[in-house]
Amino acid sequence: MAERPSDFSYDVISDEKLGAGGFLIIRRLHLKVARPDGSRSKEGIYDLVERPFGLDAVVLAIYRRTVGGKIEILLREGARVPLAFGRPETGTAPQKSRAHRPIVEFVAGILEAGEDSLEMVRERAAAEALEEAGFRVAADAVEMIGPPMFPTPGMCPEKFYFAAVEIAAAAQSEDPPGDGSPFEEGARLFWLDLNEALDRCKRGELEDLKTELLIRRLKDRLG
Numbered sequence: 001m002a003e004r005p006s007d008f009s010y011d012v013i014s015d016e017k018l019g020a021g022g023f024l025i026i027r028r029l030h031l032k033v034a035r036p037d038g039s040r041s042k043e044g045i046y047d048l049v050e051r052p053f054g055l056d057a058v059v060l061a062i063y064r065r066t067v068g069g070k071i072e073i074l075l076r077e078g079a080r081v082p083l084a085f086g087r088p089e090t091g092t093a094p095q096k097s098r099a100h101r102p103i104v105e106f107v108a109g110i111l112e113a114g115e116d117s118l119e120m121v122r123e124r125a126a127a128e129a130l131e132e133a134g135f136r137v138a139a140d141a142v143e144m145i146g147p148p149m150f151p152t153p154g155m156c157p158e159k160f161y162f163a164a165v166e167i168a169a170a171a172q173s174e175d176p177p178g179d180g181s182p183f184e185e186g187a188r189l190f191w192l193d194l195n196e197a198l199d200r201c202k203r204g205e206l207e208d209l210k211t212e213l214l215i216r217r218l219k220d221r222l223g
Contacts, residue, residue, distance in 0.1 A: 009034040013043060017050075025050050049156040054110040059210045060125045061106055061145070061164040061218050062133055063194070064171070071194040071222055073215065074133055077102045078187030102188075105208045107132045109179075111161070118144065125163045133189055134173035137165045145217045151210060162214050164221070194219055 013030040027048050033041040062074040084090055084100035109128035111121060122142040129135045145162045152158070178184050192200075198219060201212040 008036065011040070023051065023053065025052065051110070051156075051158070052113075054112040054115070055157065056111045056148070056159045056161065057108055058111060058121050058125045058128065058161045058163055059106050059108045059214050060128055060142070061162075061214050062129060062135060062137075062167060063164060063218065063222075064167050064169045064191070066169060071218075072191040073194055073197055073218070074107070074135075074189060075104050075192055075197070075211070076107055076132060076187050076189055077104045079103075079183060081183060103208055104206050104211065106211045106214055108210070121161050122163065125165070129165065130174070130177070131179055132176050132184070132187070134176040135167055135171060136174070137167065141165050145214060145221055149213075160210055162210075162217060164214070164218055194222075 010029075011032040011034060013032070015030075016028050018026040018028060027050050029046045029048070030043060031046065032043050035041070064072050064074075066072060079100070080103050083103060090100055107128050109124055109131070111124050115121065115124055119139070121144070122139040125142045126137050126139040129137045142163050142165045145164050148159045148161045150157070150159055173189075176187075176189075194215065197206065197215050198212075200206045201215060206212060206215075
């Protein structure tokens, strides 16, 4: 087995934060990279995104077994502002209104500051099940599905934790209370066969990366 290379390190020339007080901030670093072979890069600028409210997030697959033995997963179709304003195909010039089709995802939520143990991750997942889907589940019924991963390490240090919880086929949901954000309102919840969901991923109809990854992990776990 090849020997693991030494770590990279960084010589920081300056470090500033832009947009402090908002939901996200940009951290702008002027630095040099000290490489594992001992060489150093020239000075460069690197911007990364930080979220003071909470760094990481949990992605939750809520699923049920039908009378025929099939697995159905609960998906959430809703708005994502960056897809309306940040993609070139939607137009980036300022304007008073802009439309964009919704995106389909699993229930997910930010881990608030201090929620840094697996027990707290499960508690957050249970809270999001109620908040976004209207289902009351016990935190100890939430199962972690594989290891956490970094979705966008070139831009943000956020890590995703993947979890799943099974509910009874006859379980009834409440009206999801939401988190108070106007951008979370109006989402549509629907059940979809697990295999059909995977087929939609393959056809490019489900475009959310974290959702496809958890669909695949859940299918592997349940066989």
